[in-house]
Amino acid sequence: MKPGQGEMLVAEGDPEVREDEERLIEEFRRQLDEGMWAAVPTTRRGSGRREALMVKDYAEIPVDAERVIFFPRASGG
Amino acid sequence: MLPALLFLALIAAALATPLLWREAARWRKARAVRRAARSGPLDIPLYDPGRERRAEQRARELLHSCVNDEEWAMYRDLGFIRVRGKHARRQDDPERGPAYAYLVYPHKPIVAYVPESGRLLSEYCVEFPDLSRDSARARLPASDDVLAKWMALTSDERRVIRRANMHLVGRQLDPARVRRDLWRLSEWERRRHSEIGAGHS
Numbered sequence: 001m002k003p004g005q006g007e008m009l010v011a012e013g014d015p016e017v018r019e020d021e022e023r024l025i026e027e028f029r030r031q032l033d034e035g036m037w038a039a040v041p042t043t044r045r046g047s048g049r050r051e052a053l054m055v056k057d058y059a060e061i062p063v064d065a066e067r068v069i070f071f072p073r074a075s076g077g
Numbered sequence: 078m079l080p081a082l083l084f085l086a087l088i089a090a091a092l093a094t095p096l097l098w099r100e101a102a103r104w105r106k107a108r109a110v111r112r113a114a115r116s117g118p119l120d121i122p123l124y125d126p127g128r129e130r131r132a133e134q135r136a137r138e139l140l141h142s143c144v145n146d147e148e149w150a151m152y153r154d155l156g157f158i159r160v161r162g163k164h165a166r167r168q169d170d171p172e173r174g175p176a177y178a179y180l181v182y183p184h185k186p187i188v189a190y191v192p193e194s195g196r197l198l199s200e201y202c203v204e205f206p207d208l209s210r211d212s213a214r215a216r217l218p219a220s221d222d223v224l225a226k227w228m229a230l231t232s233d234e235r236r237v238i239r240r241a242n243m244h245l246v247g248r249q250l251d252p253a254r255v256r257r258d259l260w261r262l263s264e265w266e267r268r269r270h271s272e273i274g275a276g277h278s
Contacts, residue, residue: 001225003207004215006132007139039228041143050145052228054236069143071225072217076242077186077202 001071010070015063028058028068036070129218136220143224150269155261157182158223160230162189180258181226183219186249187241195259200250201241203229 002008011027013020032038039052040061052069055061061068141149144158152158161175177198180188186200205225207215217225229237246252 001221006218007135051231054232072205074203074237074240077204
């Protein structure tokens with residue numbers, strides 16, 4: 001999510017394909033280096049409630065995650 | 078005789094000056110247009126009036142795909158989403174719901190309140206600014222702003238609340254309006270539950 005532009009696709013690929021995974025890792029790091037937060041929408045086990053999981057490292061992304069959403073860091077308004 | 082002719086010529090020149098001036102201006106303008114046409118398209122970026130509308134449409138679809146059905150219907154019908162507070166939850170009686178919750182509005186502060194009593198606790202001013210220098214004044218589409226707050230609150234509530242500027246309700250939001258929204262929410266939930274109940278029976 002980018003201010004002024006909204007949703008943009010930054011990268012896509014199959015994490016099980018090595019070249020794709022390297023590209024995804026590189027893009028993940030670049031987004032975090034630019035100051036973005038990364039979150040994965042998930043469903044909580046048990047309650048079935050929808051929530052987001054904040055990830056700070058590529059390895060923290062759940063294996064079944066379909067997407068990672070990058071958005072600007074929150075600051076006091 | 079000669080002075081009279083000169084005088085007439087001067088008067089004629091004075092009368093013709095505005096016409097000549099106007100014609101010269103028209104010629105200069107036409108020349109500028111011809112030059113611009115020869116030099117190719119304009120260098121300045123053209124304003125796209127549909128860009129923000131399309132961005133908001135994409136943002137609504139993204140929000141819809143992330144939150145649950147109830148939250149999406151709440152946003153669609155009421156214009157805000159309620160997020161339950163994660164902390165200070167009653168351990169002895171989880172059926173009674175959360176001790177506090179938030180109302181998440183687009184581009185407005187997050188409001189914390191007590192669901193049981195409707196008491197307003199505080200408003201948290203938070204924004205998601207673009208960190209690049211070229212678009213410092215740009216902001217997220219409305220539904221992306223709601224989604225960013227929802228993701229931040231449901232994943233790391235403490236962090237987003239710590240970063241926000243906290244005030245008593247009333248600094249940016251009208252408390253009467255927030256109370257009216259809470260009443261709208263309770264009516265909306267009552268109708269929704271009765272419809273769901275009727276659907277099951």
